[in-house]
Amino acid sequence: MRAPDFYLDTTDSRDVVLKVATRGRQILRNPIANRGTAFTLAERELLDLSGLLPSRVITIEEQLRRTYAQYSRSPSPLAKFIYLAQLRDRNEVLFYRLLSENIEELLPIIYTPTIGEAIERFSHEYVGTRGLFLSIDRPDLIEQSLRNYVPDPDEIDLVVVTDSEGILGIGDQGIGGIQIANGKLSVYTAAAGIHPRRAIPIVLDVGTDNLGLLNSDLYLGEQHARVRGEAYDDFIDAFVIAITRQFPNAMLHWEDFGAGNAHRILQRYADSICTFNDDIQGTAAVVLAAVLAAVRLTGVPMSQHRVLIYGAGTAGVGIADIIREAMAHDGLPAEQSYDQFYAFNSRGLIVDDSAGIRDFQRPYARSRAEVDEWDVANPARISLVETVRAAKPTILIGTSAQPGTFTAEVVQAMAEGCERPIIMPLSNPTSRSEAHPNDLLEWTDGHALIATGSPYGTIRHGEVYHTIAQANNALIFPGLGLGVSVVRATRVSNEMIYAAAAALAGLVNEYRPGASLLPSMNDLRLVSATVAMAVAKTAEEQGLARTPLNNPINDIYQRMWKPEYPRLEVVNRDE
Known part of the structure; x- marks a missing residue:
């Protein structure tokens, strides 16, 4: 039986073997087999590459x-x-x-x-x-x-x-x-x-x-x-x-x-196959990690926070759902936790008699009887600042793609109601962000706890350098996928998503003045391994793992491929 031209054994990411049955220029056209000028002289002779590359052999570091x-x-x-x-x-x-x-x-x-x-x-x-x-x-x-x-x-x-x-x-x-x-x-x-x-x-x-x-x-x-x-x-x-x-x-x-399909598709298949929606669950998990770190700093229990979601689309409602789960971990009954949320769509605050409410938004609608008691200019379209003044949220999350909507008036009204407001303008790119973190620090006299969707780096306010956390999904989804693959999970449960967020939050030392609420993007390998460990253990605890964890640290580490040229094994075409 003829061997395939290239066969890559990736079952052990620490000892990847590439079996090569073809010869000559075809090897240089295959991205996983080609190593260009790093082919040794002996390999060039074995693979009929002599004369097809410049004479000098160099290392991958030189490349x-x-x-x-x-x-x-x-x-x-x-x-x-x-x-x-x-x-x-x-x-x-x-x-x-x-x-x-x-x-x-x-x-x-x-x-x-x-x-x-x-x-x-x-x-x-x-x-x-x-x-x-x-x-x-x-x-x-x-x-x-x-x-x-x-x-x-x-x-x-x-x-x-x-x-x-x-x-x-x-x-x-x-x-x-x-x-x-x-x-x-x-x-x-x-x-x-x-x-x-x-x-x-x-x-x-x-x-x-x-x-x-x-x-x-x-x-x-x-x-x-x-x-x-x-x-x-x-x-x-x-x-x-x-x-x-x-x-x-x-x-x-x-x-x-699209928002009309994302929640519907996830709900249809989540209980029957191993599936995950990054816009809903990945965004939610990384934001929850930042919220958990910020909540620790406030000293106020999670169950007592009031959350305003400005932009209750796919991502916004996903964030609300997972924060509710964190409140449940803090002892607040699931149905009661809806009372802690205020959600906005393009028509303003979502009220139970509002037009155009999507099914996944409806649980977060406020009652008309409640908002009728507020001081508002137009009861049919209640504004952000009116809601902030009436509801006194402690957490403000933006997923609206409406730039500049977290104004000084909104932020200062929020700061009047809590000592350490948690404010997260998450819309990308920067041109669509609800606020610039420099303004948020200025308007709250440096008290705001901030995470953003775009990278802003470090901002000085007074004598404190604030490292602005970037709520990038890359802090969650790679580790989640790794954890799922290590144990061959049959499903991705809500508990696995929550475990991923909690593990990410556990890597944060938020108590240094101005510290970031999330780890640095430079630490992605460490972050992903930590998240994978939590996800794999939770899957096993829930009976969702088809492959057991024998040595969790080693099982995770061995599956993390490093970009190094694989060991070559030259075989005959007819083997």
Whole structure:
């Protein structure tokens, strides 16, 4: 029986073996096999590479210096993104080595915010990309397409899928959403050591309502309006059935689905398969970690805090749900905890007789009888500052993408009601942030406890240097995926999400004046390992683990792949 041209054994991430059956230039075209000028002279002779590379053999460290210099010379963030994508498709190990050693610098390029421009420009800048493209117009090809991508079901731990309707802050981007799936998987690998060959990025091409794309001759997706209703649901069902049949050990990660579908899809499958929505659960977990650290500083029990969610969409309601779970851990009954929340949509404060309330928002609606007692200008559209004055929230969270809405009037009204207001303007990018942390510190005389969606670094107020926490999902989802894969969890439970958030919060020393409420992005490997440990242990305690933890620290560590050239084993083609 003929051996495959390349076979990578990734079952032990500490001793990765690459079996090579092909020879010559074909090796240099394969990103996982190619190591370019790092091939030794003996390897070049064995693999028929003699004369195909410059004479000198150099180390991966020397290659790293050259690639970093080339990256640095790229003239714009998008050019840097394209350079890194081409490096990944040429030499995968070198790409991940560069990323892992410069994670804080490169993360805004391979992930938010630069990836937004790369998604918008996908069809215009197309030079080939990895990933799987599944069309609603050809549902009969789903299973064959999965087999075409990877024939061995045991090789896959993770599937990241998007339908591109709710991409970041830029909305419907059609087939370009494949880039967000690739970006997520790059972070999974750099932060948690998920081997890149054990994961699949997928875009579900269901059409687009973006008229700019539909009218572009260069657009590469299906050129019709976005399919909705029963046909859409049937396609999602067919996709889930095919994924769970072909990759029974994989976690299915939903990414950037529209608000109308994200909660509905998660609720439909959460109890039957191993699945996770990063926009709902990942965002919620990282925000909860920052809230837990801030609450410790206030000295006020979690169950006594009042929370205002400004922007109760997919992410906002997900945050509210997990904070309610934290309140339950603090002894507050689940139904009673709804009374601690005030939620806003585009029409203002959500009241039980408001128009346009989505099903997932309704539990957070305030009663009309309650708000009728407030002093407001227009009872049909109660403003943010009116709500702050009446409700006296202690935690203010922004997921609205409405810049500047946390005004001095709003923040000062909040500060009048509590000594250490917890304020989190989470909308990305910075141009959409509800407030700048410098203003929040100024308006609260340095008392605000702050986390943001964008990176702001360190800000001086008076004699104190405040390190502003960035509530980046990369602090949660890589470790969650690693923990799930180590024990081959059958589901992702709410308790596992909560355990991930609590583990992240446990890494924070918030008592130093001005300290960040979250760990640094430079510590992502440590963070991911810690989160993975908590997730895996919780899965085992709940009876959701198919593989037991024998030595938890070692089990986690051994699965975290390091970007090093694998040991080569040269085999004959007919073995």
